[in-house]
Amino acid sequence: MPSRKKGVKTHSMFTEQHSSVLELLKTSGLKMSFHPVDTDKGTICAKETNVVGEFICNNKPCKSKGWASGVVATVIRLYPDNRYNARVYHQRCKKCNTLSRPKLDESYAERVAYRLKKWNDIDVEEPVYNKESKEPHKTQLCEGCKAGHCRQSNMNSRFYSKRTQRK
Template sequence: MPARKHKSTRRWSMYPFLHSEVAALLEDSDLYFRFHSKDDDFALHAYDTNVMGRFSCPNDECGSTGWSSKKIAITIRMYSGDRYNARVYHQRCQECNRLSQPILDDSYAERVAYRLKKWSGIKMEVPVYGGESNGPHIRSLCEGCKAGHCSEGRWY
């Protein structure tokens, strides 16, 4: 019998391997944070925002070719001792409803670094995030909406 792919039920992930990109953006402001791998509620600050990326359905039997999203919900948290983390919420495939973990673009490091700088008292201009939407945000497929951490799904 062939091995089956593990069916993920995780509704969010953290990306410690992207810390070097965040750290590089913080260094120009003389800020040095460590990634806090423990997901707990003892944060000094928490902020919900969105990043961009791409999803591919993990279901081999699904006909989906994947999708990009400009509204991937994340919660950025800062902890004592110059530590932070960011919870990135998954989305479900529109074709088969399977959970999919995103592949993030540069917006993750930019948004995390911006928020850490702001919390650290660095004065900055508010960044302009934009670009054309690539379709409607389907709240029932967004785990951030369901958890109350997506700007699109505050009333979901």
């Protein structure tokens, strides 16, 4: 669902990460394709998680040098015919409130692959994620919190909380 402001996206899908997800699925024999339509319609299940990313403020007058976050709100969705996608929410600069799209690290592919394996009943050890945060999560700057899809907020939507896993 796009932002109310014209032309300002509050989230993205990272199709360029699909090859990294496939690489992590190789050993399990699981074959998945990326579902290019950013919609909840037709999902079999969905899971909220966080990934790690770096943000750069694109507002030229802003003095922010950017920031890293271990709490980049993400919703992984499974569709029929072994298709998936993941919506990754943007964050706002704490100095000027401009929206920024994250540059993701390997945690995106790891978490997506892990969830796809779980949904397909493949035995997988739960990964340990322990990215230390230098500051507390700022819900007012997190578009995932505003949309009710950040695990750090208390505003989880009924859709995702009821349909978190296939099992």
